[in-house]
Amino acid sequence: MGDIRVMRDDLLPPAPPERRHLLSIADLSRDDVQRLLATARSFARSLEREMKKLPTLRGRTVVNMFYESSTRTSSSFELAAKRLSADTMSIKASGSSVDKGESLKDTALTLGAYDPDVIVIRHPQIGAAQFVARVTRAHVVNAGDGKHQHPTQALLDLYTLQEEFGRLEGLHVAIVGDVLHSRVARSLIQALRLLDATVTLVAPPPLLPRDVEAMGCETSSEIEAIGAADVVYVLRMQRERMQEGANYVPSLREYAARWGVTPERLRPGQKIMHPGPMNRGVEIDPRVADAADALIETQVRAGLVTRMAVLYDLLTTGPIGVKAARLTEVA
Amino acid sequence: MLYSTAAPGENLIIRGARVLDPSGNVDALLDVRIDGGTIAELGARLDPNAHRLIQAEGLTLAPAFVDPHVHLRTPGREDEETIASGTQAAAAGGYCAILAMPNTDPVVDSAAVLGSLSEAAETEAEIPVGFLAAITKGQGGAELTGMGELADAGAAGFTDDGRPVTAPGLMRRALQYGAVTGLPFAVHCEEPTLSREGQMHEGAVSAELGFTGYPSVAESLMVERDLSLAAYERRPIHVLHVSARESVEALARARASGVRATGEVTPHHLCFTDEAVRSLDPNLKMNPPLRGAADRAALIDGLRDGTIQAVATDHAPHARHEKEVPFEAAPFGVTGLETSFAALYTHLVEPGLISLETLLQRMSSGAAAIYGVPAPRIAAGEPANLVLLDLAASRRIEESDFKSRSANSWLLGERVTGKVRLTVAVGRVVYEG
Numbered sequence: 001m002g003d004i005r006v007m008r009d010d011l012l013p014p015a016p017p018e019r020r021h022l023l024s025i026a027d028l029s030r031d032d033v034q035r036l037l038a039t040a041r042s043f044a045r046s047l048e049r050e051m052k053k054l055p056t057l058r059g060r061t062v063v064n065m066f067y068e069s070s071t072r073t074s075s076s077f078e079l080a081a082k083r084l085s086a087d088t089m090s091i092k093a094s095g096s097s098v099d100k101g102e103s104l105k106d107t108a109l110t111l112g113a114y115d116p117d118v119i120v121i122r123h124p125q126i127g128a129a130q131f132v133a134r135v136t137r138a139h140v141v142n143a144g145d146g147k148h149q150h151p152t153q154a155l156l157d158l159y160t161l162q163e164e165f166g167r168l169e170g171l172h173v174a175i176v177g178d179v180l181h182s183r184v185a186r187s188l189i190q191a192l193r194l195l196d197a198t199v200t201l202v203a204p205p206p207l208l209p210r211d212v213e214a215m216g217c218e219t220s221s222e223i224e225a226i227g228a229a230d231v232v233y234v235l236r237m238q239r240e241r242m243q244e245g246a247n248y249v250p251s252l253r254e255y256a257a258r259w260g261v262t263p264e265r266l267r268p269g270q271k272i273m274h275p276g277p278m279n280r281g282v283e284i285d286p287r288v289a290d291a292a293d294a295l296i297e298t299q300v301r302a303g304l305v306t307r308m309a310v311l312y313d314l315l316t317t318g319p320i321g322v323k324a325a326r327l328t329e330v331a
Numbered sequence: 332m333l334y335s336t337a338a339p340g341e342n343l344i345i346r347g348a349r350v351l352d353p354s355g356n357v358d359a360l361l362d363v364r365i366d367g368g369t370i371a372e373l374g375a376r377l378d379p380n381a382h383r384l385i386q387a388e389g390l391t392l393a394p395a396f397v398d399p400h401v402h403l404r405t406p407g408r409e410d411e412e413t414i415a416s417g418t419q420a421a422a423a424g425g426y427c428a429i430l431a432m433p434n435t436d437p438v439v440d441s442a443a444v445l446g447s448l449s450e451a452a453e454t455e456a457e458i459p460v461g462f463l464a465a466i467t468k469g470q471g472g473a474e475l476t477g478m479g480e481l482a483d484a485g486a487a488g489f490t491d492d493g494r495p496v497t498a499p500g501l502m503r504r505a506l507q508y509g510a511v512t513g514l515p516f517a518v519h520c521e522e523p524t525l526s527r528e529g530q531m532h533e534g535a536v537s538a539e540l541g542f543t544g545y546p547s548v549a550e551s552l553m554v555e556r557d558l559s560l561a562a563y564e565r566r567p568i569h570v571l572h573v574s575a576r577e578s579v580e581a582l583a584r585a586r587a588s589g590v591r592a593t594g595e596v597t598p599h600h601l602c603f604t605d606e607a608v609r610s611l612d613p614n615l616k617m618n619p620p621l622r623g624a625a626d627r628a629a630l631i632d633g634l635r636d637g638t639i640q641a642v643a644t645d646h647a648p649h650a651r652h653e654k655e656v657p658f659e660a661a662p663f664g665v666t667g668l669e670t671s672f673a674a675l676y677t678h679l680v681e682p683g684l685i686s687l688e689t690l691l692q693r694m695s696s697g698a699a700a701i702y703g704v705p706a707p708r709i710a711a712g713e714p715a716n717l718v719l720l721d722l723a724a725s726r727r728i729e730e731s732d733f734k735s736r737s738a739n740s741w742l743l744g745e746r747v748t749g750k751v752r753l754t755v756a757v758g759r760v761v762y763e764g
Contacts, residue, residue, distance in 0.1 A: 026539075103652070103655075103656065104656060104657065104660075105652075105655050105656070123657065125656075125657040125658075125659035125660050126530070126540065126541055126542060126611070126657060126658055126659040127611040127613070127657035127658035127659055127660075128657040128659075130611045130657070130658075131611075131655075131656065131657045131658075135655075145657070146541060146657075146659055147541030147542070147543075148540055148541040148542075149541070183541060186539065186540075186541050190539075209537065209538035209544075210533050210534065210537075210538060210544060210546070211533075211534050211535040211538050212535075212538040212539075214535035214538065214539070215535075215538065215539055
């Protein structure tokens, strides 16, 4: 059995000087991202041990508020908190007072009354995480707010890329699909640009946000544009966000024919990523999803350690957006 | 028609202010004597006699403001605003007259609803208020209201504000038939299939934040349609809350070709851009949305050169709990009556983007002309409609400041310069601060 170092008192989480949140990648500095990735790496090493639980956040409470369905994000946040010995509580919109018409403010105040250290929120409306941050005293983690942001997804994607390529700077990532409705794309573009990676967006013209180039990326409506990339990041065609009769694309069949990522459209050695859940046969060919070059399961594993790093960082490290004095190695 | 409580005019001497009436070419340090609510004399060291003396050295006395676009939320949402609270808020903002929009519950689409409002105004309106009536029944965009009857009942004009008249054929009929009323028509220009689900201006900021865009063209396309219809029917038309550069350009072209078109612009569109929405503060959500820097520049140019004649607050009160939600869930609309002058003085006059004289004209006589309200003037024989301004006073806008029943101000927490010290409306002091 590997030895577990008992943490000294001065390494236990101190009372945070001010409330810090993870609401948007736009709030992070490059130092913040590098510190989070380093922390995630050290957690990955600790998870290789037989005894996977760390005492780091013992006595802390993490509340998960999920107003949208989620498998990987909610499960990985819950497991991340448990791996760090925090107490967790999960509230879903259905089956709670939300069903009775309780407002987000009142639900947040109610849960806030238990003095949770962290509230993780997933909500269908843009600005929900910012709103909860304004009305409670907890540290808030945005686990997806409408089409706006999904910062922990972007961080786990960076972690996956860093582990695969050993670097982020200069990597070329093509993001393919429904960029318009994708919080994953928005967070990822910002995160990749922060670390000096190159981004090309490939989508049918109506699914590319107007003026999105201002985020520092190239755009194309030709699937051939993925050819130059090191990584092809495939977005889900979000059927539930495609308004009836909105006519972004004539049909999913036509989308799949022109923009579906198939083996024929890939170069040997190109890596494939997808945030899940996949629509096999629509945005991604099943042969691509199951190929050796797909990093999709790696992403899921990265989700756990990245979310552990986020929880740990919020409760222990200096303010987000402020230059870190040193990288923190734990365990 | 304007309605307010009947009260005797006061006897006042306002001493030593810089009297500034751009339309009357007055700009001098003068005393102003008001006898029984009427301006009697402008001169040096006037004898106070039995008049109430108001010391105004260091302050600026201007014609009071007129707001052509206010939502009084009555009937239906008296928790958000009433005729009493809305006109008190207007008085605090330096206004001597306001025009109320008909998108209430029920909609002002019948003489009965209009009559109940004008009656209520006669007992509770602090300053004169005019009521616009709807163009279509229930603002449903299908059937014209009884415009003749509404005109006879005292409507100030017609609009479906809050919604466009979507069908061009119906808009044409409204302009044709509306001619018999002789009243102004005001249009909310929004092409609904282009603005659908839109939360903010479409551009680089919406791309980054993920909001569904409400593109400029959703407005300007409808502005061009309504200007074309007005030109074809040879009827005047007023474009409400112009927000896009392309709309200003369309308005300028139409005016140059002889169309009797007017336009108004809000303080928030003149002061802020879509960059402000990055805060995700629901008090920055309104329809039309805050637009880009080029749009803001075009609006300022348009206001300066007279393509746009009036500042209109589009004062839109909302209950606190309705705005205490994520941005995407919040209703459109912000308040503005009590902050308009300070906002524009701070953001336009102080940085030199527009002169104080032009601003005062666009907030007063320019706005009055749209609905045929007599222009406030500082001259002997005129009814006293005056605002006394402190151009040096600086303050932070706080939620507790407001007379309005709602505090969904886009300026909360902002520091502004310029304060209304006194408002006189039809000869009566209606606000002192």
